[in-house]
Amino acid sequence: MSDATTTDLYEVTMALSYLREGLTRPATFSLFVREVPADRGFLVAAGLEPVLDYLSGFCVDADDVEVFAAALGRPWEDAEPLLGLAFTGDVRAVPEGRVVLAGEPLLEVTAPLPQAQLVESYVLNQINHQTTIASKCARCVMAADGHPVVDFSLRRTHGTEAGYQAARLGAMVGFAGTSNVSAAYAEGLPAVGTMAHSYIEAFGTEEQAFRAFARAHPGPVTFLVDTYDTQRGVATAGRVLKDLGLGPGCAIRLDSGDLGALAVRSRRILDGAGLNEVRIVASGGLDEFAVDRLVRSGAPIDTYAVGTKVGVSADAPYLDSAYKLVEYDGRPVMKLSSAKVTAPGRKQVFRRPGYADIIGLLDEPPPPGGERLLETVMRHGRRTQSGNRRSRLDDARSRFADDLAALPDDARRITSPVAPKAVLSQPLTELADRVRHHIETEILAGTR
Template identity: 70%
Template structure:
């Protein structure tokens, strides 16, 4: 499947019309989240790196033109103007790993209008999905309070590609490993895994299964102990580990039931067998809410393995995001639809330590010593520097998380800080709105230029 044709049909029809009308002047589109989902005090920007990869590769081939023509039921020659279209514009964006809020542009694209329009869908799919999953994973990091987390989401995500992204995003916000071998090798994430219940079931008893597994793997070993009776499974694992002298670095995994109560009982059994250094890993439908409850109840769980709920951002699986035109041919534009009003012109977001962010105009002076968040990451269709690293994104995330207000970090009922608008942007917005409303009042159906 071509990345180029991974778009909504109306992007193609609009691009064709722009080309026919000779509308190739620079246009700026802003991608932002209108409102944070319920239960979120912040978002973690993500998806920029894959988005830049896409823009760098974008080129409409003859095969793409034929696919567009088939979708439109038109002969390919009528779409010939699209052939060899490439992205040669500019992208300004907030780097991955930074914490962001509602209305703050995650990225802005400035390019000839047909190009800037055509890339809308792909950019939204990358940035929205990955920001949603990264934000969910980040809340698990907060809930775990320093305990390691491992990504187990691959089998429950919405396709292999989403699973690869989930593993990468977990690592971006601080997860210590993933079960996804492809992600481990591609991104340099430590691989982590144990065994399935089916493995245990193929042997006459749990002890036989554990011994066979130990013979095949030098360790450290992790035994899944809840196939039958959990306490019996823990006792069997303890006997095998003690017998083989394989305690240090090894673990047992609890995957079902009352994880808190079972962890307490398992800890007692392991300690009683002299295996104080054997860790307890918990999995099975965990997310930040379940993890927070287990930590609050002081469950002796050393590692949390999270999968389904985090890999699909179960309680907030989408973002109310938009990719809106804010400037065309040097003219600021805005949308006035009810509940979907947009602010005009190219923008910048300024971060001020201990204070709320300010959304202002691109090029204005930072207020109160604020630091601009959007950077120019692509110019002339090419990256302005080498691809970003997971380590750099993780460092940005950790720094931003440390500076986030306590109310926004809460797992239950968080309060998201609301960015303010600079006086310059406020004044421009009022001016553009006034001109639009005056034009509509005088000549309904015309634009601000009287057309």
């Protein structure tokens, strides 16, 4: 069984029907987000890399056919038309790391209709989840205002794959490291971590625990100081660091309580011990809202470790994304149902200064000062871009930094941001009017 079976059953039933009816001409599906969630001024495109890996290797084998037949409750022969179905289509997409807005296609798939239909669920899953998490991580970087942010989310994400993705996506938007060893190794990221409260509790005293940890890990260390009494823990950590001559590069971690007030007291204790270079790391239920409050308060926190609320994007855990047919065999199509109208035809997004974006048709020339966002990333089922995963992550990181710097101030706010709105081009508006008129006069008229 391959990843081809990671799909919804209705994709299978539709694909089989298309094959039976000979509907195998090229179809274009457009993936977009209808609305940016509350408290979001923008989104960060993400998830494209695993999508391209999936599509590159997509092929229905005999075991997959058996799975499909079992799901349908029908004999193997009924699902056999799917055997050997591979992805041979084209993909145009917004590269990872770019800032995107509501309504803009993040990705368009053009392929024989059964292929483009059968891959929908996997493609939506990856783009939806990873764009959600990348956008949350980006806001943490903005809130930290230049202070390093690190990922501590693995233990609370919805599965280990999601934890891996959170580590990668955090790095893509500027995180300084991750606690996830596997992700750090695979993606070339700094691995970061300290100790748990259980480690402290395993020893007779905090001082014994700190000294034992320093013996096991020579060089800069970070001591968790709030297992019992935070201020005493800071003082003990400072004494051990001075005794061992480990001040520069070392840190203490605060994980609970009033982090701002505790950071002030901790800084005072450390400075009083002559440990001005010892940093303060804060963790414990942080997200961009908490980080923003701490930074604005002037709390002397050097590094922010974010976990649960960021790894699951707790305040906005999903996007209202859609993957809709916009063209079949050269014929533009659209959906007219209430509140879910789609725009027909293959598209391009033109970015202008100030994020005055225009959603237009693929063959439109860009407006003055406009930049095309969607690029051809797959042709005939093969990637068009070279480079290893680490270089592609570096490229995404650079794209995000450039796009973030150009965002309007209102969109960058942590609280009550205002997301820019993309508009439809005149040619796209005219096409939508023509298709709507055809549906209302030719298709719907025959059903009255």
